[in-house]
Amino acid sequence: LAKTTQPISMDSYEGQEVNITCSHNNIATNDYITWYQQFPSQGPRFIIQGYKTKVTNEVASLFIPADRKSSTLSLPRVSLSDTAVYYCLVGEGPNQGGKLIFGQGTELSVKP
Amino acid sequence: SAVISQKPSRDICQRGTSLTIQCQVDSQVTMMFWYRQQPGQSLTLIATANQGSEATYESGFVIDKFPISRPNLTFSTLTVSNMSPEDSSIYLCSVSPTERQLNTEAFFGQGTRLTVV
Numbered sequence: 405l406a407k408t409t410q411p412i413s414m415d416s417y418e419g420q421e422v423n424i425t426c427s428h429n430n431i432a433t434n435d436y437i438t439w440y441q442q443f444p445s446q447g448p449r450f451i452i453q454g455y456k457t458k459v460t461n462e463v464a465s466l467f468i469p470a471d472r473k474s475s476t477l478s479l480p481r482v483s484l485s486d487t488a489v490y491y492c493l494v495g496e497g498p499n500q501g502g503k504l505i506f507g508q509g510t511e512l513s514v515k516p
Numbered sequence: 517s518a519v520i521s522q523k524p525s526r527d528i529c530q531r532g533t534s535l536t537i538q539c540q541v542d543s544q545v546t547m548m549f550w551y552r553q554q555p556g557q558s559l560t561l562i563a564t565a566n567q568g569s570e571a572t573y574e575s576g577f578v579i580d581k582f583p584i585s586r587p588n589l590t591f592s593t594l595t596v597s598n599m600s601p602e603d604s605s606i607y608l609c610s611v612s613p614t615e616r617q618l619n620t621e622a623f624f625g626q627g628t629r630l631t632v633v
Binding site: 450453491507 | 520547549551558559560561608610621622623624625626627629
């Protein structure tokens with residue numbers, strides 16, 4: 405499974421757009437890129453998944469360049485409730501067989 | 517989606533004892549997994565709970581320490597055996613629904629916070 409690298413932490417203010425970039429230089433042809441969010445004392449929650457170009461849902465956007473060696477999770481107009489740890493995962497197939505390998509994650513702190 | 521209920525939500529245990537954690541899902545799921553999350557750390561996959569057969573363990577985890585049962589498609593247990601303070605962690609159950617071609621996400625329980633004293 406491809407190794408991912410993310411910033412350990414990021415700070416932001418309410419109302420700002422937050423972009424978290426993940427590097428995955430060894431991504432394989434069949435690999436999908438998935439992002440999860442984890443609040444304290446809760447299990448991770450799926451945010452978004454993509455294979456290439458751009459994916460958008462009601463929560464976030466995911467930008468994937470042509471070489472797929474990195475991806476950027478974009479959170480529009482964050483609020484205090486977006487304070488959480490965000491994990492970038494890379495694995496084979498749309499749901500990676502459910503077997504998820506988590507990296508260190510990015511701890512996002514949103515301030516008023 | 518899948519709703520996962522984990523029991524207990526937390527426990528404080530004496531070293532040398534064992535604790536069994538239960539994971540109940542509200543629908544049949546093909547894949548069930550157990551993860552450990554040590555304080556301030558990311559999640560580490562312990563094993564895949566296979567229905568009707570022995571679990572598949574990841575490197576560094578063994579059946580004697582973490583026996584797992586999966587009697588049907590909606591239920592699994594993880595036992596943490598002969599506990600030591602180093603086993604203090606959050607243990608999480610995760611599932612992937614049966615309809616793999618339609619679902620692109622895994623679902624997690626709230627976790628069991630274990631403290632060994």
